[in-house]
Amino acid sequence: MHIGVPKEIKVKENRVAMTPGGVETLVRRGHSVTVEAGAGLGSSFSDEAYQQAGAQLGSAADAWGAEMVVKVKEPVESEYGYLRDDLLLFTYLHLAADRPLTDALLKAGTTAIAYETVQHSDGSLPLLMPMSEVAGRLSVQAGAYHLQKPAGGRGVLLGGVPGVKPGNVTIVGGGVVGTNAAKMAMGLGAHVTILDVSQRRLSYLDDVFFGRITTMMSSEANLRDLLPTTDLLIGAVLIPGAKAPHLVTRDMLSLMPEGAVIVDVAVDQGGCVETSHPTTHDDPTYEVDGVIHYGVANMPGAVPRTSTLALTNQTMPYVLQLADKGVQALNSNASLLPGLNTYQGKLTNQPVAEAFDMSWEKAGEVLQGSQA
CATH class of the missing domain: 3.40.50.720 (NAD(P)-binding Rossmann-like Domain)
Structure with missing residues (x-):
């Protein structure tokens, strides 16, 4: 051929x-x-x-x-x-x-x-997985950078310093992207919360991270409780082949601190944040209601x-x-x-x-x- x-x-x-x-x-x-x-x-x-x-x-x-x-x-x-x-x-x-x-x-x-x-018979996606791993890890790097004041963020260092509490990272979706994002955020010293609709997945994540992250069922009520203290929100929702559902709506942005950052890794499938739209590495961010949105649709292209x-x-x-x-x-x-x-x-x-x-x-x- x-x-x-x-x-x-x-x-x-x-x-x-x-x-x-x-x-x-x-x-x-x-x-x-x-x-x-x-x-x-x-x-x-x-x-x-x-x-x-x-x-x-x-x-x-x-x-x-x-x-x-x-x-x-x-x-x-x-x-x-x-x-x-x-x-x-x-x-x-x-x-x-x-x-x-x-x-x-x-x-x-x-x-x-x-x-x-x-897709394998167990539901895993072998050709999406490697780029999900890269995107998940990059999402925290991108979010940490844009949280800096010169980049438009609220000026939070995710790991904090002695005497100052670390930043809060909320990850919506506990799949490959979410798991890799959590690894990076934990490595920086942030406080990490992962939401997912599967209790089995949350139990797995609690085990592999030895209880060092917070796990919560994904629901609108839980999201609304978390958003007021969220410095970095990572959208890591995936329904194979389908358009991502809008789990974070426009009205929820008002709950977030001014200068907080959203990195919607699901943006190439429509985004799980209502206000997300695709951006490029040349112009990666935009602001809606005081919240910085990062929507690069080919994040792994940066590395x-x-x-x-x-x-x-x-x-x-x-x-x-x-x-x-x-x-x-x-x-x-x-x-x-x-x-x-x-x-x-x-x-x-x-x-x-x-x-x-x-x-x-x-x-x-x-x-x-x-x-x-």
């Missing part, structure tokens, strides 16, 4: 979907790889390294012209023209928050597999070397299966099948369909129908 790796063009997105090592593995198995010139520079992978691994360097059109395109972020509007009905696209998509891209994929008839909806290595460690086994078997890999890998979001002009993801009130078909049935 011919695999293409375009350069990411989202603002300040420096990750790349494949390392030279991944290229070498594919080439050794008889596949060909075209990498857009400069695609790896942001992650400190030179064009020469890709050439030495066996890749051909080319333009964006050359990379997009491959049978399968492997990316990091969803196609932006200027890339919609590359979509076509014989293209297999493997990348993060987050369609539930992006109707224009959903429509573009369906109109083009592209077979699109989303990293974030590849591209680490993020690229972490992501490709997980994606490459699936890339190899798709390269070897094409769409048939979806039938032989039960974890990969839920990743299918669009196929031959049909929507195959229920949460996306519900977000836009669209019709959808089950991925397995669509694939069987096309092979009949």
